[in-house]
Amino acid sequence: MRNLTDILLRTLQEGSTESRVARGSAGTLSLKIGARALSFFTAIILGRLLGAAGYGAYSWAMATVGLLLVFALAGFERLLVREVAVHRARREWGLLRGLLRSADIVTFSLAVILALLAMALLLLFRSAFEPAIVSALLLALPALPLLTLMGVKQSTLQGFERVATGQIPGLLILPGLLFLFIVGVPLLTGRPLTTLMAVGLHVAAAAAALAGALLLLRGVVPGEVTEAAPVYRTRSWLSAALPLLLVSSMIMLNQRIDILMLGAIAGSEVTGIYTAAHRGAELVSFILKSVSPVLAPLVAALYAAGETERLQRIATKSARVMLLLTLPVGVVMILFGRWFLLLFGPEFAAGGTALTILTAGHLFSTAIGLVGMILIMSGHDRDAAATFAACGVLNIILNALLIPRWGLNGAAVATTVSLLAWNIVLTLLLHRRLGITAHPFRSLTPPRG
Numbered sequence: 174m175r176n177l178t179d180i181l182l183r184t185l186q187e188g189s190t191e192s193r194v195a196r197g198s199a200g201t202l203s204l205k206i207g208a209r210a211l212s213f214f215t216a217i218i219l220g221r222l223l224g225a226a227g228y229g230a231y232s233w234a235m236a237t238v239g240l241l242l243v244f245a246l247a248g249f250e251r252l253l254v255r256e257v258a259v260h261r262a263r264r265e266w267g268l269l270r271g272l273l274r275s276a277d278i279v280t281f282s283l284a285v286i287l288a289l290l291a292m293a294l295l296l297l298f299r300s301a302f303e304p305a306i307v308s309a310l311l312l313a314l315p316a317l318p319l320l321t322l323m324g325v326k327q328s329t330l331q332g333f334e335r336v337a338t339g340q341i342p343g344l345l346i347l348p349g350l351l352f353l354f355i356v357g358v359p360l361l362t363g364r365p366l367t368t369l370m371a372v373g374l375h376v377a378a379a380a381a382a383l384a385g386a387l388l389l390l391r392g393v394v395p396g397e398v399t400e401a402a403p404v405y406r407t408r409s410w411l412s413a414a415l416p417l418l419l420v421s422s423m424i425m426l427n428q429r430i431d432i433l434m435l436g437a438i439a440g441s442e443v444t445g446i447y448t449a450a451h452r453g454a455e456l457v458s459f460i461l462k463s464v465s466p467v468l469a470p471l472v473a474a475l476y477a478a479g480e481t482e483r484l485q486r487i488a489t490k491s492a493r494v495m496l497l498l499t500l501p502v503g504v505v506m507i508l509f510g511r512w513f514l515l516l517f518g519p520e521f522a523a524g525g526t527a528l529t530i531l532t533a534g535h536l537f538s539t540a541i542g543l544v545g546m547i548l549i550m551s552g553h554d555r556d557a558a559a560t561f562a563a564c565g566v567l568n569i570i571l572n573a574l575l576i577p578r579w580g581l582n583g584a585a586v587a588t589t590v591s592l593l594a595w596n597i598v599l600t601l602l603l604h605r606r607l608g609i610t611a612h613p614f615r616s617l618t619p620p621r622g
Contacts, residue, residue: 204337205463208344209456215352216452219371220445220517222359226305227368228517229445233436234309234372236429238317241291243425245284245321248414249276250328251421256410257332266397267404273394275407276325284321288314303441305368312372319379323347326386333393341389347382351375416554423561427568427591431584434572439580442520447581449517450524453510454531457503460495461539465546472543473550476607484547485609492542492613503536527585534589537596542611544599556602564595 220228253276260269292314299307323342330339354374359366432451436444468491475484506513510528514521548557568591575583603609 204340204344208348209459211348211352213452213456215348215355216449217516218352218355219366220449220521222355222366223368223371223445224518225445225520226440226442227371227445229436229441229443229448230303230305230309230368231371231375232448233306233432233441233444234313235375236432236436237291237310238313238320240425240429240433241287241317242284242320242324243422244418245287245317246280246324246418246421247283247411248416248418248421249280249410250324251417252276252410252414253325253328254331256413257329258334261333261395264397265404266395266401268406270398270401271403271405272410273329273398274403275405275410276329277322279407279411280321280325281318284318288317302437305441306436309368309372312369313376316376316379319376319383323379323383323386326383326390330386330390330393335389335393338389342382342386346385347378350378350381354378416558419558420549420554420561423558423565426565427561427588427595430565430568431572431588434569435576435581435584438573438576443581446514446521446524447527447584449514449521450510450528450531450581450585453506453513453528454535457499457506457532457535458538460498461535461543464491464495465543468543469546469550472547476551481607481609484607485615488542488547488609488611489613489615492540492611495539495542496613499536499539503532503539506532524581527581530582530585530589534592538592540612541596541600542613544596544603544611547609547611548599548603548606551607553602553606556606557599560595560598560602564591564598567591567594 216228219231223231253272256272257269260266260272292311295302295307295310327339327342351374354377355366355371358370358374364370432444432448435447468487471487472484475481475487507529510532511522511525514524514528545557545561548554568587571587571590572584575587577583579586600611603611
């Protein structure tokens, strides 16, 4: 699990700062790799036990909850990491207690409201959806408040410099228990796994993960905070969280809209096949998503110090590492994608073309480099948010046009085109704003003369 960190260490070994960043991220990377492995094996088991239609209904319900979760967190999951550290460093205990209370109240209230609103809309327009999808989402919605509070507690732990510990509920407890539940409950009860049973087990795992987050947080919050009178700057915190919410929501929308629209238009069986292909393509982008948070603090520090030349070298070197590690996975998915999908069951092999299309898009995204992260960490988050929003609209339009015509392959084309578009636009913006190119093909040798 530490191979990626070791490669980063060897590649970025230009000074102590880079080494500390990579070493300090080893725990988080290990958790992410473990969580991805658990999630992958759980998906295969679900696909084989539920079939394409059952797995599609389950995936659609959980994708909907995942999208609603971003809006319920309202940007506080990012704001807390920053503001907890700031108030703690300044010993502003009253403000820190007020921030933690506000985060709990605002996000939990939003989660309950969104869950009830989604439930009402689903019941109102239930004739437009398959009964299996309606039932799965109704049962999944109680997980929303649980996952929201878990996200808040995780961010609080990270703000108190418990970075790896803060990832344990979401990256270890939740996927680990879900895997155990999915495998163990049917064996213990002697009953075959159903879609509703799988959704219910996911909700139970979310509740356990929240309990784990609360336990991990005990003893971390200083006594000065719990004893201080809370001071509230709710308007200021909400104002600061809004741009963060916009970025998070647009990223999540682009990641989930294909599954959501495919389920609504084409039904659960097609959605299940497409979700399996989507998971295969995500293995290609796993390195990119893992490296980005590792290097984010370093990028912010180099930009703040005005060290553009070192920032360029880090961007180019990290892009080379990512492409080197990603290319073999992408080639395997393109050449042997059908055999990969057969792991989920015979009916999933129909997603081979969609897997090839999605894989090509993720390979291109990796080759472009860490453009979005560098823009955000250099204070150009509004540029990133505007790009994600525009490409989100493009994604919705293309899915609406292509899914009725080409089914799951149409969804794959729509997603890939929007992915290419946002990477190209962000590349142009990064070069215009910072004079930096993040792809791996730029020479690291400074020009002579």
